[in-house]
Amino acid sequence: MRIIGIVNQKGGCGKTTTTVNLAGSLAADGARVLVVDLDPQAHATLALGIDPEDLEENLYEVLTDPDGADRLQEVLVQGGGDVAIAPSGIVLSALEQRLANAEIESRTDRLSNALETVQGMFDYALIDCPPNVGLLTFNALRAASEVIVPLEMSYFAIHGVQKLIETIALLSERVSHDLEVRILPTLYDGRTRHARQTLAEIREMYKDLCFDTVIRLNVKLREAANRGLPICLFAPSANGSRDYNALAVEVEASDPSFADATLGENAGLAEDPVREVVVRFRDASANDVRIAGDFNGWIPDKGVRSLIESEGSERVWTKILQLPPGTYEYRYVVDGEWREDPQNPEFDSGSTGGRNSILVVR
Numbered sequence: 001m002r003i004i005g006i007v008n009q010k011g012g013c014g015k016t017t018t019t020v021n022l023a024g025s026l027a028a029d030g031a032r033v034l035v036v037d038l039d040p041q042a043h044a045t046l047a048l049g050i051d052p053e054d055l056e057e058n059l060y061e062v063l064t065d066p067d068g069a070d071r072l073q074e075v076l077v078q079g080g081g082d083v084a085i086a087p088s089g090i091v092l093s094a095l096e097q098r099l100a101n102a103e104i105e106s107r108t109d110r111l112s113n114a115l116e117t118v119q120g121m122f123d124y125a126l127i128d129c130p131p132n133v134g135l136l137t138f139n140a141l142r143a144a145s146e147v148i149v150p151l152e153m154s155y156f157a158i159h160g161v162q163k164l165i166e167t168i169a170l171l172s173e174r175v176s177h178d179l180e181v182r183i184l185p186t187l188y189d190g191r192t193r194h195a196r197q198t199l200a201e202i203r204e205m206y207k208d209l210c211f212d213t214v215i216r217l218n219v220k221l222r223e224a225a226n227r228g229l230p231i232c233l234f235a236p237s238a239n240g241s242r243d244y245n246a247l248a249v250e251v252e253a254s255d256p257s258f259a260d261a262t263l264g265e266n267a268g269l270a271e272d273p274v275r276e277v278v279v280r281f282r283d284a285s286a287n288d289v290r291i292a293g294d295f296n297g298w299i300p301d302k303g304v305r306s307l308i309e310s311e312g313s314e315r316v317w318t319k320i321l322q323l324p325p326g327t328y329e330y331r332y333v334v335d336g337e338w339r340e341d342p343q344n345p346e347f348d349s350g351s352t353g354g355r356n357s358i359l360v361v362r
């Protein structure tokens with residue numbers, strides 16, 4: 001079972017719409033799909049045709065009890081489009097407070113433990129997260145191995161995205177396992193120049209980490225949610241349906257465990273041997289220095305080994321990267337602030353303002 005979290009702390013960027021309609025398209029393709037509705041507002045539950053007020057039990061029963069994992073199967077309901085739902089309810093908003101005194105480990109592992117009990121029943125579990133990074137989102141990231149970040153292609157989207165990626169990187173460190181993070185452009189209106197520009201900039205910056213699929217603005221998506229159906233059933237020929245079908249195909253094709261397997265088989269045929277690249281940053285006052293670039297999806301220190309040493313009053317951060325030959329852009333993240341490499345005269349103007357330093361690996 002692939003567990004995919006749909007995460008963005010901003011509301012209204014298409015998390016719920018993506019969860020529900022990706023689920024519908026995957027199910028229409030024959031996959032067994034579970035939607036986990038972690039948002040107390042229960043929009044995903046509603047969008048799949050279930051009124052949370054009609055239910056006696058929901059995820060609260062599963063998550064509130066340290067031994068609640070086994071109860072997951074009892075609370076599952078069948079929604080529109082042949083998608084199973086682990087439903088939400090407004091009581092979920094009390095979970096954080098309720099678990100305030102529970103041990104941190106036990107508090108954040110609850111969803112992960114619960115999903116283990118349905119491992120063989122589904123091919124996909126898609127987790128719709130609330131618009132914040134509290135305990136519920138933390139449970140989702142703990143359970144998931146993949147994350148989709150829907151990003152609204154408005155003029156301002158680009159300003160929040162680095163912060164968001166940093167937050168996820170920080171969380172991924174704290175959940176102590178790797179997360180495959182991918183960006184999904186949503187609410188795209190190709191008629192406006194701002195949207196076209198934003199999409200181009202996001203693509204340039206995130207390259208392969210950005211889905212090829214773009215979800216266009218389509219009012220049918222809202223109507224489908226009101227009718228409690230995934231768009232592929234409600235309006236199969238609408239743009240919204242085509243876009244989410246395309247996303248489903250892309251997600252199906254990108255199974256990370258499958259990619260690892262093929263990599264293993266072809267290991268002897270690798271064209272570009274990786275090089276070990278070492279860069280250093282010196283500073284007297286910084287506490288935390290990380291490196292982010294197009295080689296790690298701009299996720300600070302992802303896939304990077306770090307060493308910290310002292311030289312007189314200065315501290316020296318050594319970053320060891322494994323890279324195939326090519327040209328890369330990067331910045332240092334110094335105590336949360338994105339900076340060019342002061343020792344590198346080669347730079348390019350970054351798409352979000354400021355400069356990206358250039359690294360050439362031969």
Ligand SMILES: Nc1ncnc2c1ncn2[C@@H]1O[C@H](COP(=O)(O)OP(=O)(O)O)[C@@H](O)[C@H]1O
Pocket residue numbers: 010011012013014015016017018043131186187188215216217218219221222225
């Ligand atoms: N591609 C789209 N085209 C038109 N409306 C959309 C699209 N995606 C989402 N919406 C609408 O925008 C609103 C916010 O989307 P939603 O998926 O609920 O965001 P989130 O879960 O991130 O808060 C909803 O009313 C939804 O129907």
Ligand SMILES: [Mg+2]
Pocket residue numbers: 015016017039043128129
């Ligand atoms: Mg939502």
